[in-house]
Amino acid sequence: MDVKFLALLLVPCIAAAKPLNILFLCADDWRHDTLGCAGNPVVKTPHLDTLAKEGTRFTHACVTTSICGVSRASLLTGQWMSRHGNRGFDAFTTPWGKTWPGILREAGWWSGHVGKWHCGKFEPSRFDFARLTGGNHFQKDGSGGRIHVTDLNERDALAFLRDRPKNKPFCLAVNFPAPHAEDNNPDQYLPQPEFASLYEEVTIPAPAGANGFSRLPPVVGNEANEGRRRWHLRFDTPEKYQRSMKNYYRLVTGVDAACGKILAELTAQGLEGETLVVFTTDNGYFLGERGLADKWYPYEESIRVPLIVRDPRLPANRRGETNDALVLNVDLAPTLLAAAGQAIPETMQGRDFSSLYLNEPAPAWRKDFYYEHAVIRSADFIPASEALVSREWKYILWPDSGFEELFNLRNDPGETKNLISTQTTTLPTIRERFEVLKREAR
Template sequence: MRHPVHFDRDIIPIKAKQFIDGRNREKPFFLAIAFRGPKDPWSDFPADIAGLYRSNSLVIPATATEADAKGQPAFLRASMASDYGLSLVKNPGKLANEIRKNYRLVSTIDQTVGKLRKFLAGQGLDTNTIIVFTSDNGHFYGEHGFWGKWLPYEESLRVPLIVYDPRLAKNQQGKTRDPMILNIDLAPTFLSWAGLNIPSEMQGRSFEPLVCGETIPWRKDFYHEFTWTADEKIVPSEGIRSENWKYIRYFDRKPVVEQLFDLKKDPGETMDLSGNQEYGDILTEMRNKTEKYRATLQSRKSGETGSRQH
């Protein structure tokens, strides 16, 4: 496996240029690029990359503390997400170094994006090429004593989504949109930009109007699940993320473990409200929504993967 810096900075620009040079110039093109970083190996950086952020004082996440880690349920503290995470919160210098290495890999990607944009400009394609930047998952860096990507807290659940559309009016550029976009919305949006019909079986929807600054009806919540259990130390979960609330259900626990967080007042998810009677109605609502969404999902999966028992 090639080092991510070499692959992302050296190989991808070559392959991307080959694709664009060889395209049918009478038709639009679509190019998807999958960067290796930020991903291990986290060492053996080229000299110019190894020097980045060396003297920077890095901000440690507010929830990357031993106290927060000790406040997690015992089964999460024993999970794979905690194996390395606990060692980081006990050693802030070690944690800062991990963050520093991640920033170096992100900077490598940034360099490559800059190269590609310069190449598009040289080809006269910079004024009509939309660039979408996103990722497949987030990652913990000591938050709650966790490391990895398997648990449904904000650091893991959320991913970046940056859309560059040179056709947008100046007053619509550089804006942040509040509606919750999911990865299932990407394909419908690409089809919409291309002027093609969106197949009815696609679960997502085009967010093109949101990019343009339009106000349209949009989802208020979504269902999340992680059911891969090939390793017994990876804990499966499901739940609902709404605009203001996060509900998590660890369905393989006996008894089932639930968590409820007020994301407006507690964006760091440090105070579980599931046991607070004051929020009983919200807990019931989120639990029922989870059951409803799961039933809908299982009906779509029927005949393909079978059903999961809870």
Template sequence: MKIKVGTRNGGMPVAFNAVLLSLTCFAGVASQAASGKPNIIYLMADDQNYGSVGCYGNPDVITPNMDKLGAEGMVFDRHYNTTSICMASRATVMTGMYEYKTGTNFDHGDMKPEIWQKSYPVLLREAGYFTAFAGKFGFKVDGRNQGLCPEDFDLWGGGPGQTFYETIKNKSMAKYAEEYPHSTLSYGAFGRDAIREAVKQQKPFCLSISFKAAHRPVTPDPRFDDVYAGKKMTKPANFGREAGEHMSVQSKQGRQYPRFEGWDYDKDYDGVMAKYYQQVYAIDVAIGMIRDELAAQGVADNTVIIYTSDNGFICGAHGYASKVLPMEEAARSPLLIYDPRCPTAGKKLRSPALTGNIDFAPTILELAGLPVPENMDGVSLLPLLKNPAADVREQMAFINAWGRVPTQCLTVLTKELKYTYWWYGDAKMKPVEELYHLTKDPLEMNNLANNPEAEPMLKAMRVKYDAELAQWNQQAVEHNNYRQYGTLFDRSVPWEQKKYTGRVNNGLQ
């Protein structure tokens, strides 16, 4: 058989180029196999509700690549972000620490350089990984230009602030704008390029992509306008204001309560959710682009993929919208992990274990064969991949130290229960408690805090809450106003003796 040989732009013969590419890919795979280190891909959406993925039980959504990732890997049913807002959550993901140890959130302050130096991207690059980042960096590091850290990555496609849906406006991603004018698919293209470059350099790689979608302003990619056009959406059973009458007065003082009406969940639920799901659909397509490239480069069998979101999204549950609050829709997010090397891969398994965004850095470090620094609060999730019936913790904290003062609170979670102490009081409201039995009441429709039959559970959760606050008091950074919460969140201190010293926030982040 004869092979037709042509040339491109006066360069090498096409057939020779193809052979050279094949040899390069083979060399890259051989190098990674010899090192024993897997490639790692961390993909994170913005504001994605766990109910927006088909494998979480929503028949209305179309997410074939996410569903495939879950079927081939593992679906985590009780995954929480320990702070449900962009800046703090992203700082926690990178460092494996609770917010009060990163010292990083809106209206509090930026991350100190010494904290950033213990982040998973820095540690992996020091260990020889090819590291790449694209998308919304989400926080600032003191002393860096615009607070960003492009010099700490081998390939950079990140941007400051919220970034833009228009690819051309994202300086580091502008080269993709002609083919992918909407940013979501441009990140898929960046992922392909990062994989190719790492294979070329014969290095194991860690690729981290933070999509802007599905964050507002609502800006779905128009190429997918037909996906949900005219579709009727199913409202959750806890939808609407009547389903939130039992919730604390404090939780109704923030932007989440008026946004139920302001964002038209009450008037046009189908239309609002169609656009939201359309933004998620574009992420699904980008995942497919990245996985196709892994296969093309011959490295799919040695690449671990983690998919999640920086926080959830309320979408009308209990008559609220947005995020931040400790309710399930805001605090929980999807988590899918696929490790093709794991014996459980491909068995469509789910884990009911309590997991959090504090766990990503330790998990990634263990995957890379690196020690987990003692400063990290999270734990590796690899034991759950081997045994989905296992647990990695008994309890975990959920933090809101941002936004309107009455909405700020501390929550403690177990596999079955959620307890929140709403510390704020004034002439209109008094400090209150909320207790939900999540296995029996996953929609949080029955506050057990005032139920005499639930008194033993309430007392037990108070003890766990106090333990979380004690850890806060012992480990919180001295800067950025985090020490004050040791008193503010203390159940034994009357609210009249408490004084909030931060900024009263009415912002739109």
């Protein structure tokens, strides 16, 4: 056959290829093992479990700062806290045109934001569709009644998908505030009424390492610490623990159900083969472990998050795989841009990780990373922390006091034995590597 004729035959196929849509689903205060598919024996997450069977689940995904605002800024910019400048809940200093939704909108994607923001003042004009929600679990519904925030997020996401221009690719970020506690409410976790009886007959197992409070560094292991105060609110009696955990899991199942309906709408519109779907969260979460609640600190419960990617480019025979690479929140922005065929700006410090699940064999990947967290309010409230994290070692520095910790994660995954005084030959190398990673982050 004539080569030129063959080329002409191929042109329509190439022209017909559509750019990928992006659906980014992000929940709040939800750690890596709060999924049925991650082995949790209690929580029910059937829709996310199905998503994992259809895509790739990353078992050791982590955040570079474990607090809502900073991590969300990292998800948008692909940068560490030291680079984007949001040290708590302020606006990041990175130009909007260097974020993944800003770049995609400029390139012609119909862009949407639904739900939580937490990065300074929200600017609706940056999106084609903007629906901001606060952190209270029940919100005004616009007609004098109340609606659960997860139901509101679902409703807004479905409105975006149904009303969007059908001649454009789209990118939608659905940022669920749940299952984050309603901090100023004595009940803390307020689930949707339809899930109020779920887990009623279940006894939630006590947290592993719940007696570890006495082993914490003094800057954390004291009653003035905010993580300890919230532990008393939620977990300091068996009755409180059962009530809090059941309501927390009910909120999780509510988000899972909303994700299921959003994904079903994709299917109904025939978009599964044209849409990259990501589910993750902004940080991990202490559920009573170490005598703490919430997040902030560089221990495993706090820094490890769920990450599921359903990519239509993934071969059928690789669906449902897990991957244990150290993928970070800063890697999401470059990965989304690359999937959409857009150039990754030099400002992004993360890396496109799609080669980890699309390529065989997978390329070399990072072996460690730098963790950072600024003081919030005061060192007594939430102290600063830094860490080097690898699959084998974790080195933690508490800058306010100079206290150091060193854990061998392979031998001690629960981080119970501080080896800082015994690993005299290993420690200098780890400290040196820590300083290298710290400089790179800045």
